[in-house]
Amino acid sequence: MSVILDLTIFPTDQGSSLSRFVAPVIAMIRDSGFEHQLSSMGTQVETDTLPEALAIIERANAILEGFGAERVYVIAKFDIRPGTRGRLTGKLDSVRRQLDAPAAERP
Secondary structure, eight states: OEEEEEEEEEESSSOSOOHHHHHHHHHHHHHHTOEEEEETTEEEEEESSHHHHHHHHHHHHHHHHHTTOSOEEEEEEEEEESSOSOHHHHHHHHHHHHHHSOGGGOO
């Protein structure tokens, strides 16, 4: 199974500059060993199971609570599919191939 988690999580009660809170969450995801990609609006993580993805959210929340956050905002989207791993980069590669294809070959 492949689970892609698209996660946005941050405290809402710690001011407007939040990178000092986001960085430890990203470090936890990096140290988890799961493939991930950071973007300006969130982080995508590929796990083998839904419980693993949910555990990442729980750990991220615990990190923010540990820094004194009393209110945490979370957006979590999931793409759950049986089959092979590697979809985190595979999906991007597929779109890039379509972009590089001659216009006549595109839908």
